[in-house]
Amino acid sequence: MHFTTRFVRTTIFAIAASMAPLVLPAQEQNAATSEIFRRYADHVVKIQVVETGSAAKASIGSGFFVTDAGHIVTNYHVISSLINSPTRYRAELIETDGTARPVTVIAIDVVHDLAILNSTLRNRPRFTLGPASIEQGNRLYSLGHPRDLGLSIVEGTYNGLLLHTLYPRIHLTGSLNPGMSGGPTVDEAGHVIGINVSTAGNQVSFLVPVDRAVTLLERALVSTDKTERPSLAQVGRQLRAYQDVYLHDMFDANTKTIELGPFRVATQPAPFFRCWGNSKHEPDLPYEKVRHSCTTDDDIYLDEDQTTGSVSIGHELISTRTLNASRFFSLYAKEFATDNAPSGEEDYVTSWKCHTRNVQSDRTTMRATLCLRRYRKLGELYDGLLKLAVLGRSDVGLVTTLTMTGVSFENVDRLSRRYMTSVTWR
């Protein structure tokens, strides 16, 4: 799931740019759908990011008018290359007749994947954003430019807010396709319910709830603060502010624990974590492994190859009945050395640096390694990897890993210390 989301977000962005021809499933048409399309088609525009050097479009997405002054809502990931390399890219909107008009990004919300654009077009047909009531099973209609094939309408079903996510998402049963990102999804009365954002394939699609867009638009309209201009520094500030809320209580004294062999370890640090387990028992292997891991499903899109904002923990219990101490420990050391660090791109992060110490926390002696790398352009944000191997028995061991991406050093420090004390003998 973790993988799928990231993969799909990447495709939304990347495939749209490659313009691969694709046959779409035929839409089931009915009177209501065609009526809605007729009524709202002119509210929606195509957003195009153009590389200034080659004057060719680098990616496309959708957006829609929300004020008489020409403000447009879209996704952050549609225009993220502009924030990453402001001199290399510019954005424009394409009107129904094909005319291109320049637009500027005036506000971003990287956490919820939203952006507000400003255009010079006044008094265009537009949506009014506001609260709307909706129930599970209601019919919804998504508008946008799938794979640059022209404005399309897709029918779908509202399936409520996702329960266990770090960032609020509406679950839409319907086929969103690359290029529809940033387009509106409306109910039969024409109220915007959410903004198209991603898909996991097979009709499982996701929307950003409209209230996030309302908040961002209000902020964009009142703000005259120059320091709040969209920039990578602002992206960094938004990530930090958001994480301070959800990381605050993680691994405190009330954290749920499970028993794993002779150890007691943390599990399900918060409701938005999903936990999985598996084990490796094979009759002809002289050891057994049991794995338990928990991870946040969602991460934040930064650029084509870089996501951030996820936290995960993983426990690996290794035990043996037949291996002697030296052989068991060479196996254990190999497990400890296994690379499970998140990948990274040189443009975004530095190389890892690590320090290792033997640490005693309460009655637990362990080998502790902290690896750290810093984001190059996002201010004081880091990826942290804490690896612990509990020492003291020659027939059983536990390698446990805490991975934090896009967090402040204070959070790395606090969570690492708490995590260390959460690992104990039963």
Place this chain on the structure above:
Amino acid sequence: MALILEIRDARGVATWHRLDALPLTIGRGLANDIILDDPYVDAQHARIAIDENGVAEIHDLGSVNGVHENGSRRDAPVVLQPGAALRIGRTVLRFRDADEAIAPALVDAPAVQPTTAPRVSALPRLLTTTRGRLTLALIMVLAYAFNTWLGDTDRSSGSSVFGAALAFAAFAALWATVWSFVGRAIVRRFEFAGHVAVISLAMTAMLAWSTAHDWLAFFFPDARILQLLYMGIVLALLAALVAGHLSLSTILPRKRQWRAGFIVSGIMAVLFIVAALVADDKFSDVPKFANQLKPIRAAWIPTKTPTEFSGVMRELKDEVDKAAKKDADR
């Protein structure tokens, strides 16, 4: 004062001649007074005679390879005094004083001191007798096989242990063969077992040291000196390896053998440093860390408290910040 000529051939075998009846001739030809069995020596190579002042001199008789003193060819006659050393072809000539002081004879009394004598000679005997040399090779192969067995816990550990033993034996044999041919070309001795002993000793020492280093790194992960110590000892072992092979395959003096060994180590050290700097500069998203784990009672392991570890984390942050700043400035 009678002058003694000491002749040491390429194989290290020495003979002595008292220089009473001068002049005399030196060469490979059987008509000479002193005959040298050295293919680099002319049939009539040199002549030793007394000049008008009564001083002994050696004259090059127009030979192909000449007479060398201190590494350079001498065409003019060279005056012979006690202590002078010359080279003709691959044969070394040293001139000594018949009256020079020599050390007293060793007391040959093994029955009187049975405990000390054999222990002193254990290593030389391992290195000089064929049986000792093959024992060293066996120790090396067994040590590596045992080490492989410790590190391999998967299904086919038996075959991988056997494979490792075979691989190390084959490597040592190949390596020793190359050196043996080098020795045959230079000093016309094919010392296969000797070269096997040298590489075996070096590799066994290397394995022992890397095991010791692993334990040290486990106990003291923050000791930065360990890395330097590790490299230092590895390079010293390399120098010893080179010197050992040279002692069997050349007639260089011991000092020059070690010098050659340290030159090779020095070159390796420079290569290591350059490689480390390049690797340090290259971006990687795979972390590297001290991952040793050793089976020992937890109470015996020196540890830090979580609070102290927090200080370590802060140091790490400063390093990462510094690296990020360095990259940004570039």
